[in-house]
Amino acid sequence: MIGVRMKKKAFELFQTPNDLANALAGGALQDAALKAMRSITHLRKYKHWYVTLDYFESRLADVFYIGFQETMDSDFSKLKVLLDLPDSLQLPNDDVGAHRNPQNLDKSLTPKAVAALTDWYAxxxxxxxxCKKN
Structure with missing residues (x-):
């Protein structure tokens, strides 16, 4: 429930991704931006999963497949083959099922916002x- 409340508060404070990223860079809402970035699941850093790069490297033999957002459709096709899943299995293609942002959401970022996000996700x-080396 805490995550839902934090997400709601973040969407009330930050109308666009740019607003959140700019606040992350500094200013009166920086603490709220940091809290949002740490608590909203899809904004969290991956480090909570791989722990350290050395640890990840030590566990590469346990990794079955690495896919990427930008190649999701082709990666899913490869994964279906590897897992012997039916060819008829498809990813959701409707906006709600695919968790797509609304078409009208302003996704533009200022240079300040890009710099803050680049630093945050360094x-x-x-x-x-x-991961792309595999």
Missing amino acids: EDYVFFSR
């Missing part, structure tokens, strides 16, 4: 780069 960029 360790994740290193992790993603390592």
Whole structure:
């Protein structure tokens, strides 16, 4: 329930992703932005999952498959083959089922917002780069 309350409060405080990212960079709402980034599941850093890059590297033999958002459709097709799943199985293609943002949501980011997010996710960029090597 805490996550739901935090998400609701974050959406009340930050009307757009740019508002949240700009607050993350500093200012009166920075503490609220930090709290939102840490508590909203889909905004959290991946480090909570892989612990450290060295630990992840030590467990590579346990990794079955690494897919990426930008290649989700083709990755899902490969995964179906690897798991011997029926070809008829499909990812959701409706906006709600696919968890897509509303079409009218302003997703533009100022340079300040991009810099704040790049800094916030710096360790994740290193992790993603390592994942892409496989």
